[in-house]
Amino acid sequence: MAGGKGSERPRYLQIADELKAAIERGDYRPGDRLPGENALAPQYGVAVMTARRALRALTNEGLAESRKGAGVFVQAFRPIRRRGIQRLARDQWGAGKSIWSADEDRPLTVDQVSVQEVVPPTHIAEMLDLGAGETACARSRRFVLDGRPVMLATSYLPYALVEGSAITQADTGPGGTYARLADLGHGPVRFREEIRGRLPTAEEAATLGMSPERPVLKMCRTAFDAQQRVVEVNEMTLDSASYVLDYEFDA
């Protein structure tokens, strides 16, 4: 036993580190096939199972993907660039466009949607300043790109505020929820986005179809109207391998 740092990190993770470095250097390009477990094992002098675990560490992180019978390939999926500030500008949703269209050319679609009147979790009720027994309209959606689930979002709005509007329907119409809030005299004038990183819960990983060992970005957006009232709280869960968040602003 040599001791020291090298021996503390499991061998399969050391091999995974070397493969990652090779990908970052460009030795393997997006879409390239990585060496298989039967090639890696003799190369590193390890068991085939160890080589397999190294490759699985890469697929778990979303850096590579396994294709049945064909091998393990460097991830070719180009992450979504999400422009935080430009996409929420009023001239986006004000003109009847979806805020998702401000992100880029590849359109996100919603493949699962549920809209319900609910008693929201305590922290949401507090953020929306709801009294005891007051309900929220909860809009839960799953977003996919090229069939790949990339984000879950649950948006909460005070039910009394949006009752009778298209916000309570699956299809909110041109410009979406923010255009409808504007119709009601409560269009957002200011946003806050709070971002954290963590590992997904079992349910999040299952719904996003991703490994529970790959991180998610948690984003909580608060929308304020001109009277400083919180009119929406949107809790989002983003697959970290699918997104780059991008904020541009003046000094």
Next chain:
Amino acid sequence: MAGGKGSERPRYLQIADELKAAIERGDYRPGDRLPGENALAPQYGVAVMTARRALRALTNEGLAESRKGAGVFVQAFRPIRRRGIQRLARDQWGAGKSIWSADEDRPLTVDQVSVQEVVPPTHIAEMLDLGAGETACARSRRFVLDGRPVMLATSYLPYALVEGSAITQADTGPGGTYARLADLGHGPVRFREEIRGRLPTAEEAATLGMSPERPVLKMCRTAFDAQQRVVEVNEMTLDSASYVLDYEFDA
């Protein structure tokens, strides 16, 4: 074997999920002691080793911390709220304040710093528009709060631009790097921050003193001067358990 989703997730992670849910509900508060492995094992009908792995999953994620001989406690560290836009406003660094003072009352300190003239990585050279053989001033720093490492940052600036200024010294003086760039006629007028999440490399985890199983947030900040020139690229690695990123902006 029952099959189905429940049996796919390892038992220790199911127990960890239940403990996390209890923490989120507030059954256990920050600083509270969690049940030990000897209490959890009979409660869930599992081996002590399985209960120990469940607790370790929580400490790895940064939700709890182990204190030698005393047990495992719900994390009491209050994450740093980093206000992306306000902190970089010119009236911060323009007035000679550190941009870190815009975050909150608890001051971050730098406990490791190195300043070097380097040939930067290719992607940095491209972003800074450096020609072949042109060098950068690389400022690497580790930030700590209450003795806890929370962030690594390496800032790159064109060496020819900053040569002879305090930017090439460990102490950049009042207002820091941005105030010195302004002295040189290249003060930043616009910023871009790009954020991703991933697991740390072995080196990042070691330098931040955190578990390699806890995610980091990777942030890349680009600073532009009035001529649209990129005057700085800052690559940051943030412990995800230590930070909430916060962006506020108008619609």
